[in-house]
Amino acid sequence: MSQAEAGAGSGAGAMARAVPAATARRTPSPLWALSLFRSEVATVFRRWRTFALLGVLAAVPVLVGVAVKMETQDGGAAGHGGGGPAFISQVTNNGLFLVFTSLAATLPFFLPMAIGVIAGDSVAGEASSGTLRYLLVAPAGRTRLLLAKFAATLTFCCAATLTVAALALAVGAVLFPLGDVTLISGVTVSFGEGLLRALAVAGAVALSLVGIAALGLFVSTLTGSGIAAMATTVGLLITAQILDQFPQLHAIQPYLFPHYWLSFADLLRAPVYWDQVLDNLGLQALYAAVFGSAAWARFTTKDITA
Amino acid sequence: MEELSAAGEPAIATHALTKRYRGGQLAVDRLDLVVPRGSVFGFLGPNGSGKTTTIRMLMGLIEPTSGTARVLGEEMPRAGRRVLPRVGALIEGPALYGFLTGRDNLVRFDAADPTADPRTRKARVDAALDRVGLVAAAGKKARAYSLGMKQRLGLAAALLQPRELLVLDEPTNGLDPQGMREIRTLVRGLASEGTTVFLSSHLLDEIEQVCTHVAVMAQGRLLTQGTVAELASSARGRLAVTTPDTAEAVRVLKEHGVNDLTVDDDRVTGELPVVARELADLNAALVRAGVRVRSFGTERASLEDAFVALTGEGFDVAG
Ligand SMILES: Nc1ncnc2c1ncn2[C@@H]1O[C@H](COP(=O)(O)OP(=O)(O)OP(=O)(O)O)[C@@H](O)[C@H]1O
Ligand SMILES: [Mg+2]
Numbered sequence: 205m206s207q208a209e210a211g212a213g214s215g216a217g218a219m220a221r222a223v224p225a226a227t228a229r230r231t232p233s234p235l236w237a238l239s240l241f242r243s244e245v246a247t248v249f250r251r252w253r254t255f256a257l258l259g260v261l262a263a264v265p266v267l268v269g270v271a272v273k274m275e276t277q278d279g280g281a282a283g284h285g286g287g288g289p290a291f292i293s294q295v296t297n298n299g300l301f302l303v304f305t306s307l308a309a310t311l312p313f314f315l316p317m318a319i320g321v322i323a324g325d326s327v328a329g330e331a332s333s334g335t336l337r338y339l340l341v342a343p344a345g346r347t348r349l350l351l352a353k354f355a356a357t358l359t360f361c362c363a364a365t366l367t368v369a370a371l372a373l374a375v376g377a378v379l380f381p382l383g384d385v386t387l388i389s390g391v392t393v394s395f396g397e398g399l400l401r402a403l404a405v406a407g408a409v410a411l412s413l414v415g416i417a418a419l420g421l422f423v424s425t426l427t428g429s430g431i432a433a434m435a436t437t438v439g440l441l442i443t444a445q446i447l448d449q450f451p452q453l454h455a456i457q458p459y460l461f462p463h464y465w466l467s468f469a470d471l472l473r474a475p476v477y478w479d480q481v482l483d484n485l486g487l488q489a490l491y492a493a494v495f496g497s498a499a500w501a502r503f504t505t506k507d508i509t510a
Numbered sequence: 511m512e513e514l515s516a517a518g519e520p521a522i523a524t525h526a527l528t529k530r531y532r533g534g535q536l537a538v539d540r541l542d543l544v545v546p547r548g549s550v551f552g553f554l555g556p557n558g559s560g561k562t563t564t565i566r567m568l569m570g571l572i573e574p575t576s577g578t579a580r581v582l583g584e585e586m587p588r589a590g591r592r593v594l595p596r597v598g599a600l601i602e603g604p605a606l607y608g609f610l611t612g613r614d615n616l617v618r619f620d621a622a623d624p625t626a627d628p629r630t631r632k633a634r635v636d637a638a639l640d641r642v643g644l645v646a647a648a649g650k651k652a653r654a655y656s657l658g659m660k661q662r663l664g665l666a667a668a669l670l671q672p673r674e675l676l677v678l679d680e681p682t683n684g685l686d687p688q689g690m691r692e693i694r695t696l697v698r699g700l701a702s703e704g705t706t707v708f709l710s711s712h713l714l715d716e717i718e719q720v721c722t723h724v725a726v727m728a729q730g731r732l733l734t735q736g737t738v739a740e741l742a743s744s745a746r747g748r749l750a751v752t753t754p755d756t757a758e759a760v761r762v763l764k765e766h767g768v769n770d771l772t773v774d775d776d777r778v779t780g781e782l783p784v785v786a787r788e789l790a791d792l793n794a795a796l797v798r799a800g801v802r803v804r805s806f807g808t809e810r811a812s813l814e815d816a817f818v819a820l821t822g823e824g825f826d827v828a829g
Contacts, residue, residue: 232625239628243621251609334605338667341569341601342622343594349622507532507572 240344244356248322254360257318258367264314265306265372272296273379298383299376300395303402304472306372307365307409311465312445315364315409316416320437322360323420326353327503329430331510346504350421354496357417365410369402391474401471408468412484415461415491416441422499428510458483461491519583521545521675521706522568527577529563537563539730540577545708545723550701552717552738553710554817555727561710562602564727565679569599582674595625598673600681604664608653612644612663615652619667626671638666643692657684665693676700678709682716694720714817726820733820749789751778751796752805762799766792782808 248254276296291308294301327350330336339349376382385398393401420437427433444460447453457463464484470477522545529538538560545551555561566572568579570587579586581593606615616635620626626634639648642662647655655663661684668676681697682690697707697720711717717724718738725735734741749768753759759778760771768780793806 232627236626236628237624239621239626240624243618247607247610247618250614333607334602335607337566337569337571337601338599338605338619338664339622340571341594341597341599342619343570343590343624344622345591345624348624505573507566509531509566509572 237348240348241352241355244352245359248356248360249363254322257321258364261310261314261318261364261368262371264310265302265368265375268292268305268309269295269302269372269375269379272302294386295376296380298385298398299378299380300373300382300385300398300402302376302380303369303372304405304469306368307405307468308466310368311409311412311468312462313441315368316413316441316462317438318364319357319361319413319416320420320441321434323357323417324424324433324435324437325430326357326421327424327499328427328433329424331428331508332430334510336510337508340508347500350425350500350503353424354417354421354499357421358414361413361417362410365406365413369406369409373402387472387474388469389473393474404471405468408471408481408484411488412465412468414488415495418492418495418499419461422495422502425499425503425506459487461487463487519547519580521547521549521582522551522708523580524564524568525578525580527564527567527579528575529560529567529572530575531563537730538567541727541730541732543725543732543735545706547706548701548704549723550697550707550721551709552721552724553708553727554712554714554717554724555710557712558729559727560730561727562679563730565599565601565677565708565710568677569597569601570594571601591624595623595671596674597677598668598671598675599677599679600661600664600668601677601679603680603683604660604667606652606655606660606663608651610652611649612652612655612659613639613648615663616667616670620670623671634670638669641669641696642666658686658689661685662689665696673705676705676707676709678707680710680712682711682713690716726817728820748779748809749782749792750805750807750809751803752776753778753796753801753803755801758799759796759801759803762796762801763792766795768792776804779809 272292272295291301291304295305327336330339340346344352383395384392385395385401386392387401416437419440420433423436423440424430424433427436441462444462448457448460448463464480464487467480467484470479470481522543524541524543527538527541527543528536530536541560541564543564553561553564563572567574568581568586570590573587581589582596584593586593606612607618610618613635616638617631620631620635621628636645639645642665644659644662644666647659652660652663661681665678665681668678676697678697682693685693694716697709701707709717709721721738723736724738724741726733726741749763751759751763754776756773756776756778760773763771763778763780768782771778771780789808793803796803796806
C-alpha cells in the first residue's frame with residue numbers, strides 16, 4: 205500500500221513534490237487527542253481567577269473552624285439552638301464534622317457559583333477573546349472541544365469540593381479532637397469509617413455540581429460574552445434556589461437541580477438512606493444529558509464570527 | 511488514489527459561494543474563486559468587501575448560505591478534520607491567552623490539533639518561535655506583547671506544522687517596516703518550499719511585491735482574478751513628460767489626443783495613446799513647438815491603478 209502510494213507520488217511530478225513531505229505522512233495516534241483535555245485543565249488552573257475562587261472556598265472551613273473554636277472557648281457548646289449550618293454543634297466533639305459542616309455551608313451557593321463561573325466562561329470566554337476560532341482551525345473539532353471543556357469543568361468540580369473537604373479536615377484536626385464518629389442515627393463508627401463516609405460525602409457533593417456545570421456550558425454556547433454567560437449561570441442558580449423555597453411550587457421542585465443537594469447527609473446514617481441520594485444523582489444525570497445535548501446542538505451549528 | 515486526485519485540484523476552489531449574515535447583510539455574493547497550488551494569492555478589496563467572511567467560510571468557522579467551498583481538494587466545512595491540519599491560518603488578527611506566555615500559547619494551540627505529535631511539540635514550538643523572531647520574548651506573558659509581537663505569535667501558530675496552505679488575513683497589520691519585510695521574506699520562503707499562500711491585504715504594493723496571483727473583491731462580489739501581471743497590464747500605463755514649459759506641453763499633447771492631462775510642478779502626465787507608434791511623433795511635436803523636454807517616457811501601470819480602475823475610488827466602505 206505504502207509502496208504503491210510512493211510510486212504514484214513520484215509519477216504525479218511537480219504537484220506531489222510541492223506537498224511538504226511531513227504533512228502527507230502524519231499518522232496520528234488516538235491518544236494525541238487527549239492533549240486537548242490536558243491543555244484545557246492546565247489552562248483553567250493557570251488562571252489567577254481560578255485560584256481566587258478556590259481561595260474563597262478554602263476560606264469557609266477556616267472561618268467556620270475558628271469561629272466555633274472562639275465561641276466554645278467562651279464556654280458553652282456552639283450552635284445550640286442558634287441554628288447555623290448542619291452538624292455545626294458536633295464540631296467541638298469531633299473535628300471530622302467540620303468537613304460536613306463546611307460542605308453543607310458551601311454547597312448552596314459558593315461551590316455552585318464557582319462552577320457557574322468556570323462553566324459559563326468556558327466557551328463564551330474563548331469566543332470573546334477570539335481564541336475560539338484558532339482552536340477550531342487547529343482543528344480541535346467542535347464536539348471534541350465541547351467534551352474537553354465539560355470534562356475540564358467537572359475536574360474543577362472535584363478540585364473545588366476537595367479543596368473545601370481537605371482544608372476542613374486539616375483545620376478540624378488542628379483545632380478539635382478527632383475520634384469515633386457518632387452518626388445521625390445515633391450509631392457510633394470508627395474514625396476510619398468516618399473518613400470513608402467523608403470521602404463518599406465529598407463525592408456526592410462533587411456529583412451534585414454536574415447539573416449546573418452542564419447548564420453553564422449550554423449558556424456559554426449561547427453568547428459571545430464570557431461575563432454575560434457567567435452572570436446568567438449564577439443568576440439561574442439563585443433563581444433555582446429561591447424557587448426551591450416556595451412550598452406552593454412543590455410540583456416543579458423535584459426538577460430543580462439544587463433540590464436534592466443536601467441529601468448527602470443521608471450518607472451519614474446507618475443504614476444509609478439511598479432514596480434521595482439516588483434521586484439527586486439521577487437528576488444531575490438528566491441535566492447533563494439535556495443541557496449537554498443542547499450545548500452540542502448549539503455549538504456544532506453555530507457561526508463563529510468573533 | 512484519492513489523495514492523488516486531490517493533489518491535482520486547486521488549493522482553494524469555491525463555486526457560487528454566498529454568505530448572508532443573520533442580520534440580513536449579504537457579505538459574499540456568488541463567489542467563484544480558484545487559487546492554484548503553489549501560488550501566492552493576493553486577496554484584495556476595500557473594507558467590508560467580504561474578504562474575512564470568505565476566509566471564515568473556507569476555514570469552516572461559518573456555514574455558507576449557499577454554494578460550495580473546496581479546500582485542498584475536499585469540501586469544507588465537512589472535511590475540516592482532514593483538511594485543517596494541513597492549513598495554517600491567521601484570521602482577523604491574532605487572538606491570544608493574555609495570562610499565558612507566548613510559548614505556552616503555542617503549546618495550547620498545538621495541543622488542540624489531534625494530528626500533532628506531543629513528542630515533537632516542544633521542538634516544533636521552538637522552531638516556529640524562531641521563524642518569526644520571537645525567541646527572546648517567548649517567556650513573556652502574551653498580554654505584555656505589542657501588537658506586532660502578537661501578530662508574529664499568531665503567525666507562529668500558523669507555522670507549527672509544515673503546511674500545504676497558509677491563509678493569512680492581513681498578516682502585516684501592526685508590523686514595523688522591518689517586520690513587514692521579514693513577513694514578505696517568510697512568505698516567499700514558504701512559497702518556494704511549495705506552500706500555497708492565500709493572503710488578504712490592504713497594502714497594494716505589498717501584494718505586488720510578493721504575490722503571483724490576485725483577486726479583487728468589492729461589496730461581496732469578485733471583480734477579477736488572475737496573475738498580477740495580467741491585472742496590472744489591464745490598466746493602461748501613463749505618459750510622463752518633464753519640462754519647464756508645462757503650459758505649452760499640455761497644449762501640444764492635448765492637440766495630439768492625449769487625455770486626462772495633469773500638471774504637477776514640472777511634470778505633465780496623461781493617458782497613453784493607444785497606438786505606440788505615436789509616442790515618437792509626440793516627442794517630435796513637443797520639440798517642434800519649442801517645448802524644452804527634460805525627460806519623456808511612460809510609467810508602467812501599478813496594481814493600485816488597476817485596483818482604482820476596478821473599484822472606482824477604491825477604499826470607500828460600501829454600506
Ligand atoms: N458577524 C457579522 N454579522 C453581520 N454582518 C457581518 C458580520 N461580519 C461581517 N459582516 C458584514 O459583512 C460584510 C463583509 O465583512 P468582512 O469582515 O468580510 O469584510 P472584509 O473584506 O474582511 O473587511 P476588512 O478589510 O475591513 O477586514 C460587511 O458589510 C460587514 O458589515
Ligand atoms: Mg477583514
